[in-house]
Each structure stands twice: as C-alpha cells, then as structure tokens.
Amino acid sequence: MTTIYDVLRRPLITEKTSFQSSNLNQFTFEVGSSANKQQIKEAVEAMFDVTVLRVNVINRPSKVARSLRNRRRQVRRGGYKKAIVTLKPGDNIDVFEGVL
Amino acid sequence: MKIERQDLENRQVELQIEVDSDQLQAAMHSAARRLSKGTKIPGFRPGKAPYEVIVGKFGEDVIFEEALERLSQEIYRDALEEAKIEPYARGSLEEVIREDPLKLRYTVPLAPEVDLGAYREIRIPFEDAEVTDEAFEEAIEEIRQRQALIEPVDRPAEETDLVIIDLSGELLDPEEEEDTQLIDMKDISVLVDPETDVPTPGVMEHLLGLAAGDEKSYEYTFTDDHPNEDLRNRAAGFHIKCLEVKSRFVPEWSDELAQNLGEFESLLDLRANLRENLQKQAEMEAENQHRDEIMQKIVEGATVEYPPIVLQEETENLLQDLRMRLGNQNLALEDYLNIEGKTEEDLREELEPEAIERIKRGLVLGKIVDVEELKVEDDEIDAEIKRLIEPLGAEADKRLLEAFESPAGRHRIAMDVLTDKAIRRIIAIAKGEAEEQDVSTIEVNGKEENNGMDSAPEISGADDMEKE
Numbered sequence: 119m120t121t122i123y124d125v126l127r128r129p130l131i132t133e134k135t136s137f138q139s140s141n142l143n144q145f146t147f148e149v150g151s152s153a154n155k156q157q158i159k160e161a162v163e164a165m166f167d168v169t170v171l172r173v174n175v176i177n178r179p180s181k182v183a184r185s186l187r188n189r190r191r192q193v194r195r196g197g198y199k200k201a202i203v204t205l206k207p208g209d210n211i212d213v214f215e216g217v218l
Numbered sequence: 219m220k221i222e223r224q225d226l227e228n229r230q231v232e233l234q235i236e237v238d239s240d241q242l243q244a245a246m247h248s249a250a251r252r253l254s255k256g257t258k259i260p261g262f263r264p265g266k267a268p269y270e271v272i273v274g275k276f277g278e279d280v281i282f283e284e285a286l287e288r289l290s291q292e293i294y295r296d297a298l299e300e301a302k303i304e305p306y307a308r309g310s311l312e313e314v315i316r317e318d319p320l321k322l323r324y325t326v327p328l329a330p331e332v333d334l335g336a337y338r339e340i341r342i343p344f345e346d347a348e349v350t351d352e353a354f355e356e357a358i359e360e361i362r363q364r365q366a367l368i369e370p371v372d373r374p375a376e377e378t379d380l381v382i383i384d385l386s387g388e389l390l391d392p393e394e395e396e397d398t399q400l401i402d403m404k405d406i407s408v409l410v411d412p413e414t415d416v417p418t419p420g421v422m423e424h425l426l427g428l429a430a431g432d433e434k435s436y437e438y439t440f441t442d443d444h445p446n447e448d449l450r451n452r453a454a455g456f457h458i459k460c461l462e463v464k465s466r467f468v469p470e471w472s473d474e475l476a477q478n479l480g481e482f483e484s485l486l487d488l489r490a491n492l493r494e495n496l497q498k499q500a501e502m503e504a505e506n507q508h509r510d511e512i513m514q515k516i517v518e519g520a521t522v523e524y525p526p527i528v529l530q531e532e533t534e535n536l537l538q539d540l541r542m543r544l545g546n547q548n549l550a551l552e553d554y555l556n557i558e559g560k561t562e563e564d565l566r567e568e569l570e571p572e573a574i575e576r577i578k579r580g581l582v583l584g585k586i587v588d589v590e591e592l593k594v595e596d597d598e599i600d601a602e603i604k605r606l607i608e609p610l611g612a613e614a615d616k617r618l619l620e621a622f623e624s625p626a627g628r629h630r631i632a633m634d635v636l637t638d639k640a641i642r643r644i645i646a647i648a649k650g651e652a653e654e655q656d657v658s659t660i661e662v663n664g665k666e667e668n669n670g671m672d673s674a675p676e677i678s679g680a681d682d683m684e685k686e
Binding site: 131 | 261
C-alpha cells in the first residue's frame with residue numbers, strides 16, 4: 119500500500135522553484151520513482167488541502183560520476199523523479215514549512 | 219525612532235532608543251543577504267536565496283546579531299543627530315533592552331568639562347637657585363676621586379684600596395623551601411671603605427688585610443634594622459676569595475690635572491666652569507620645579523570632569539608606552555609581568571593615578587590655551603621645525619623633514635608650541651607678570667567655552683603631546 123509519504127518525498131527548494139511558486143503558483147516535489155501523476159495529485163490535495171490543476175513529471179536519471187576520494191572509481195549518483203504541481207489560483211502551499 | 223535621553227555623571231549621556239520595526243526588518247533582510255553571499259545554499263546561487271531559506275539555515279539569532287552590528291551604529295548616528303549631541307569619543311552600545319520592538323541603550327561620552335577656577339590668582343614666586351659651597355666642593359671632590367690611578371699591588375688590602383673578589387653567601391638556618399643562596403658574585407670589584415655596606419653588610423672588616431689569592435670564610439648576623447625584613451637577625455655564612463688587590467692613588471688638584479680633564483686652562487678655569495654648569499643645572503631644576511608647582515596648583519584648583527573612556531584610553535597609552543620601553547630592552551610585557559609577579563589588571567590599576575594626572579594636566583593646559591586665546595602662527599611652526607632640524611645638521615634625514623612638514627606633523631608641532639605657550643603663560647601669571655587687562659575678555663570667553671564643546675580638538679591635541 120502506498121501512502122502519500124511514499125509518493126511525496128520532499129519539497130524541492132531552489133532558486134527556480136521559489137520563482138515558480140511565487141509567480142506561477144507551481145510547487146515542486148521530489149516524488150517516489152513509481153508514483154504517477156494521479157497519485158501525486160491525490161497526495162498533494164490530501165496533504166495540503168488544495169486543488170491541483172495540473173501535474174508535470176520529470177524523471178531525472180542517475181548520473182555516473184567520479185568518486186571524491188578516489189578519482190578513478192566511478193560512482194552512481196542517485197536519480198530522482200520530480201513533479202511540478204500547478205495549483206488553482208489562490209491556493210498556496212507553505213513550502214518552507216518543515217523544510218531543512 | 220523614539221529617544222529617551224538621560225544625563226549621567228562623569229560627562230556621559232545615556233540614550234534609550236526604540237527602533238521602528240520596519241527599520242529592524244530592513245536591517246534583518248540586508249543582514250541575511252550579506253550572510254548568504256558568503257555561503258552556499260544548495261539550489262541557489264550565492265546571495266540569491268530568499269529570506270526565509272536563509273533564516274532556516276542560519277537561525278534568527280545569528281541574523282539578528284549581524285543586523286544589530288550595523289543597525290546599532292546607524293541608529294547611534296541618527297540618534298546623535300536628532301538629540302543634537304556631540305560625542306567626544308566613540309559611544310558604546312550597553313545592552314539590548316528588548317528585541318521586539320527593538321530597544322537599545324547607549325552610553326555616549328561627552329567632551330570633558332574643565333573649570334579652571336581662579337587660576338589667574340595663583341601666585342608662586344620663583345626662587346632663584348643657588349649652588350652652595352658644600353655642594354660645589356662635593357662635586358669637585360667627586361671629579362678628583364674619579365681621576366684615581368688604579369694599579370695592582372702585591373700587598374694586603376688597606377683602606378681605600380680596590381679588591382677584586384668572588385663573594386658567595388648563604389643562610390645558615392634556612393627555613394623550608396627557602397633559597398639559601400644569598401649572594402654569589404664572581405669577579406666583582408669592591409672599594410674597601412668601612413663606611414659602606416656594599417656589596418653586603420659586615421664584609422668590610424674581613425676585606426682589610428686580604429691579599430691576592432687569600433680565601434676567607436666568616437659568619438655574619440644581620441642587624442635587626444636590615445632593609446630586607448626576611449633577613450633581620452638571621453645568621454649567614456660568607457666566603458670570600460680575593461683575586462687581586464689594587465691601590466687607588468687619588469691625585470691632588472693641580473693645573474695639570476685640570477688640563478687633563480678637558481679644555482681647561484687651569485684649575486681655576488675648571489672650577490669656574492664647573493660652578494657655572496652646576497648653577498645652570500640648578501636653575502633648570504628650579505624652573506622645572508616651579509613649573510610643576512604651578513601646574514599642580516592649577517590642577518588642584520580646577521574642576522575637571524571627563525567620561526571614563528578617556529581614562530581608559532590614557533591608561534592604554536601608558537601601557538603602550540611601557541610596552542615600547544620594554545620592547546627596547548627586548549622584553550615582552552608578559553615577561554615583565556611575570557618577573558614582577560603582577561597581572562595586567564594590577565598594572566592597569568597602578569597606572570591609573572598617573573593617567574588621571576596626565577589627563578587633568580592635558581585638559582587644563584588645553585583649556586588655558588582656549589581661555590587665554592593663545593594662537594600659533596605659521597612662521598612660528600616654521601621656526602620650531604628649523605629649531606628641531608638644526609642640531610641634526612645638514613644631513614638631516616629627509617624623511618624626518620617630510621614628517622615634520624606634513625600637515626599632521628605641522629599640526630603636532632603646532633600643538634607642542636601651543637602647550638609650551640600655555641605653560642609659559644601660567645608661569646608668567648604665577649610670577650604676577652601677565653597683563654591684567656586680559657582678565658575681562660577672558661571672563662567672557664570662559665563662560666562661552668563652558669557651554670561649547672569645540673575645545674575638544676585642542677584638548678586632545680595637547681593630550682597627544684603630553685604622551686610623547
């Protein structure tokens with residue numbers, strides 16, 4: 119059984135997402151890799167008591183990088199799936215609540 | 219911004235300022251921005267993170283402190299302007315009374331206030347210095363003694379001989395953990411003279427009759443009026459080893475001896491010269507003493523009020539002086555303190571009375587310059603520079619000349635000259651030589667000055683001078 123916490127991992131706060139949240143009413147989350155748009159929509163609506171208009175999902179694949187300790191060793195940096203949720207005008211998520 | 223003003227004693231003002239919350243918010247935001255510039259916050263370019271994120275990262279307290287640092291100064295400036303207070307030195311933020319709305323308490327030092335009192339009525343007659351015949355004879359005898367011919371001799375030591383000895387001594391009944399070694403000197407020369415206690419009391423009778431190569435041990439009990447309390451009535455054993463005996467032949471006065479002493483034609487010439495020098499020296503001493511007396515009197519008669527920060531600074535200056543003097547002997551202040559067994563606080567406390575005295579003198583002199591309307595003209599400064607440079611000859615360091623000629627240098631010299639003038643003026647007053655018609659104008663000026671604070675630069679200048 120998946121709970122909303124399995125779907126919504128954490129809010130993603132960056133320069134770009136803060137711009138989107140304050141100007142476009144779009145909020146970005148890192149979500150579980152197997153979550154689909156429908157689940158995300160339901161989870162956000164349940165958690166923050168808002169109306170979701172649209173969900174865009176982007177899968178950021180993992181990347182191969184060199185280890186910091188041993189430059190020759192290759193390591194895989196974890197990938198993640200992120201969802202940009204557009205809310206009904208007037209709705210708001212205090213993204214900073216419980217962050218960091 | 220609401221300002222509550224309260225006058226404290228010692229020329230200080232307390233300001234309690236309530237800061238508008240808008241101003242505080244603005245300061246917090248700009249502080250947050252400054253903080254974030256120096257740190258990386260993931261997802262943001264440096265300095266671009268929103269306020270809330272920065273608060274989340276640093277915590278409100280840190281940002282508040284950072285904001286306060288600048289805000290408190292800004293507020294201080296504005297408050298001074300609004301309350302029309304002229305600070306004499308940097309004020310200090312004493313405490314944050316409340317954070318919301320922000321309320322701060324400052325203490326502002328004001329310019330020292332000097333009331334000279336009836337300094338114009340001070341009369342101290344100058345007493346001419348005189349060199350007594352005894353003092354003169356003593357001085358000339360000393361010169362003769364210094365001309366003694368010293369020769370090694372092969373006979374037991376007699377009075378007025380010089381012996382070279384090794385001397386060691388230790389306490390015979392040492393208390394626990396006491397250093398028993400009293401003295402341990404090698405190769406010292408001692409004048410055999412029953413009148414003196416050098417290098418240790420009781421040694422003289424044993425020196426008499428000692429010949430080169432002799433060794434001698436003796437016991438001695440210190441008298442009960444020995445300057446060192448720990449040693450009174452204690453028995454000690456001493457050991458002397460005589461290395462050499464030298465005779466001292468003190469020549470009689472003659473024209474020849476006088477000629478040997480320098481550019482003197484005869485004994486008479488030397489005596490005249492010496493008397494003149496002694497006279498000059500005595501006069502200078504008398505003048506200095508006279509000046510100090512007057513100064514003392516004026517300072518006593520004057521009421522001087524100054525904020526504590528002035529005292530702090532002066533003490534700091536004295537400490538710095540000491541540090542420099544020690545530095546010349548390759549000694550750090552810390553080592554000196556160790557040797558003396560004192561802490562820096564002790565030392566500060568010790569220096570305080572001197573600092574107070576110096577402050578008073580400086581302030582009083584500065585005030586006199588004001589009240590007496592003493593001024594320095596440009597050509598006087600030039601003359602002074604010339605006077606300072608001249609003894610150095612044509613080779614006078616170019617940099618030195620530049621230092622003197624720079625605006626700051628000229629200012630310092632002007633201050634020197636001014637202080638000098640002030641001192642000369644008070645001496646004249648004390649001798650009753652100052653023109654009386656000045657008094658009426660001075661009275662008026664004096665009153666004006668008491669309200670104004672523009673005497674500050676002169677005072678600090680005179681102060682500076684004192685320090686050098």
